[in-house]
Amino acid sequence: xxxxxxxxxxxxxxxxxxxxxxxxxxxxxxxxxxxxxxxxxxxxxxxxxxxxxxxxxxxxxxxxxxxxxxxxxxxxxxxxxxxxxxxxxxxxxxxxxxxxxxxxxxxxxxxxxxxxxxxxxxxxxxxxxxxxxxxxxxxxxxxxxxxxxxxxxxxxxxxxxxxxxxxxxxxxxxxxxxxxxxxxxx
Amino acid sequence: xxxxxxxxxxxxxxxxxxxxxxxxxxxxxxxxxxxxxxxxxxxxxxxxxxxxxxxxxxxxxxxxxxxxxxxxxxxxxxxxxxxxxxxxxxxxxxxxxxxxxxxxxxxxxxxxxxxxxxxxxxxx
Numbered sequence: 001x002x003x004x005x006x007x008x009x010x011x012x013x014x015x016x017x018x019x020x021x022x023x024x025x026x027x028x029x030x031x032x033x034x035x036x037x038x039x040x041x042x043x044x045x046x047x048x049x050x051x052x053x054x055x056x057x058x059x060x061x062x063x064x065x066x067x068x069x070x071x072x073x074x075x076x077x078x079x080x081x082x083x084x085x086x087x088x089x090x091x092x093x094x095x096x097x098x099x100x101x102x103x104x105x106x107x108x109x110x111x112x113x114x115x116x117x118x119x120x121x122x123x124x125x126x127x128x129x130x131x132x133x134x135x136x137x138x139x140x141x142x143x144x145x146x147x148x149x150x151x152x153x154x155x156x157x158x159x160x161x162x163x164x165x166x167x168x169x170x171x172x173x174x175x176x177x178x179x180x181x182x183x184x185x186x
Numbered sequence: 187x188x189x190x191x192x193x194x195x196x197x198x199x200x201x202x203x204x205x206x207x208x209x210x211x212x213x214x215x216x217x218x219x220x221x222x223x224x225x226x227x228x229x230x231x232x233x234x235x236x237x238x239x240x241x242x243x244x245x246x247x248x249x250x251x252x253x254x255x256x257x258x259x260x261x262x263x264x265x266x267x268x269x270x271x272x273x274x275x276x277x278x279x280x281x282x283x284x285x286x287x288x289x290x291x292x293x294x295x296x297x298x299x300x301x302x303x304x305x306x307x308x309x310x
Contacts, residue, residue, distance in 0.1 A: 035224030
């Protein structure tokens with residue numbers, strides 16, 4: 001936290017080298033978030049740039065109540081969600097009653113869609129079909145090692161919802177994989 | 187807590203579990219930790235800093251432009267006052283007969299600017 005404080009104070013005083021350090025420290029986190037949520041490859045780098053431009057613009061408002069990485073993740077998440085909404089991509093939850101596999105896997109010909117043998121690639125494709133909030137929490141938890149409270153703060157969700165989303169997302173992916181494997185065996 | 191949730195917690199804590207679902211979950215957990223294909227270029231930080239500095243320069247230029255326009259206006263007022271100049275629109279009087287044309291021209295140019303801003307992608 002002391003390092004974050006020193007870095008932020010230097011940036012607020014106009015030290016661009018310090019801001020370069022901040023970018024290097026957090027570009028992976030931002031790339032993970034934007035890369036997972038935004039499908040259009042052309043938009044990704046520009047959005048990552050926009051995130052850091054926003055970070056620089058708002059850095060004087062950072063009040064050290066959270067980790068700097070959590071604050072940057074918050075900006076990245078909101079930026080991605082706003083971009084999706086602007087492009088009219090639905091950012092909604094899945095109802096508890098809805099069948100997971102019916103929602104994401106076509107009834108027939110699912111095996112035709114996926115030609116790769118590598119299950120890891122299947123899993124990544126299935127992740128790509130999840131709603132944005134699910135992708136975001138999975139990314140923050142598994143790729144960036146953020147805790148439930150940090151993810152809750154970044155996304156504005158209660159901690160319980162974060163845990164629920166992570167559990168449901170992993171269950172959904174498991175069901176999709178099982179259904180795909182079941183079709184292969186047939 | 188459901189079986190699925192218990193299984194997920196067990197695999198997360200111990201890295202092992204029994205049954206076919208456990209195997210699937212282990213593969214899922216491994217896949218979730220894999221870095222995505224999208225990576226930022228090495229020059230990314232430079233590009234961001236360049237954009238920030240360009241914006242700063244642009245703001246400085248706008249301030250100088252504003253000051254310049256203000257000085258021009260002040261100089262014009264002083265010149266008019268000192269010379270007792272009387273306004274006469276002269277050759278521009280013919281425009282007063284074509285208000286529609288002026289309005290169309292201004293709207294067309296504004297529309298072109300808006301279309302450019304909305305649809306033309308600036309280089310990254």
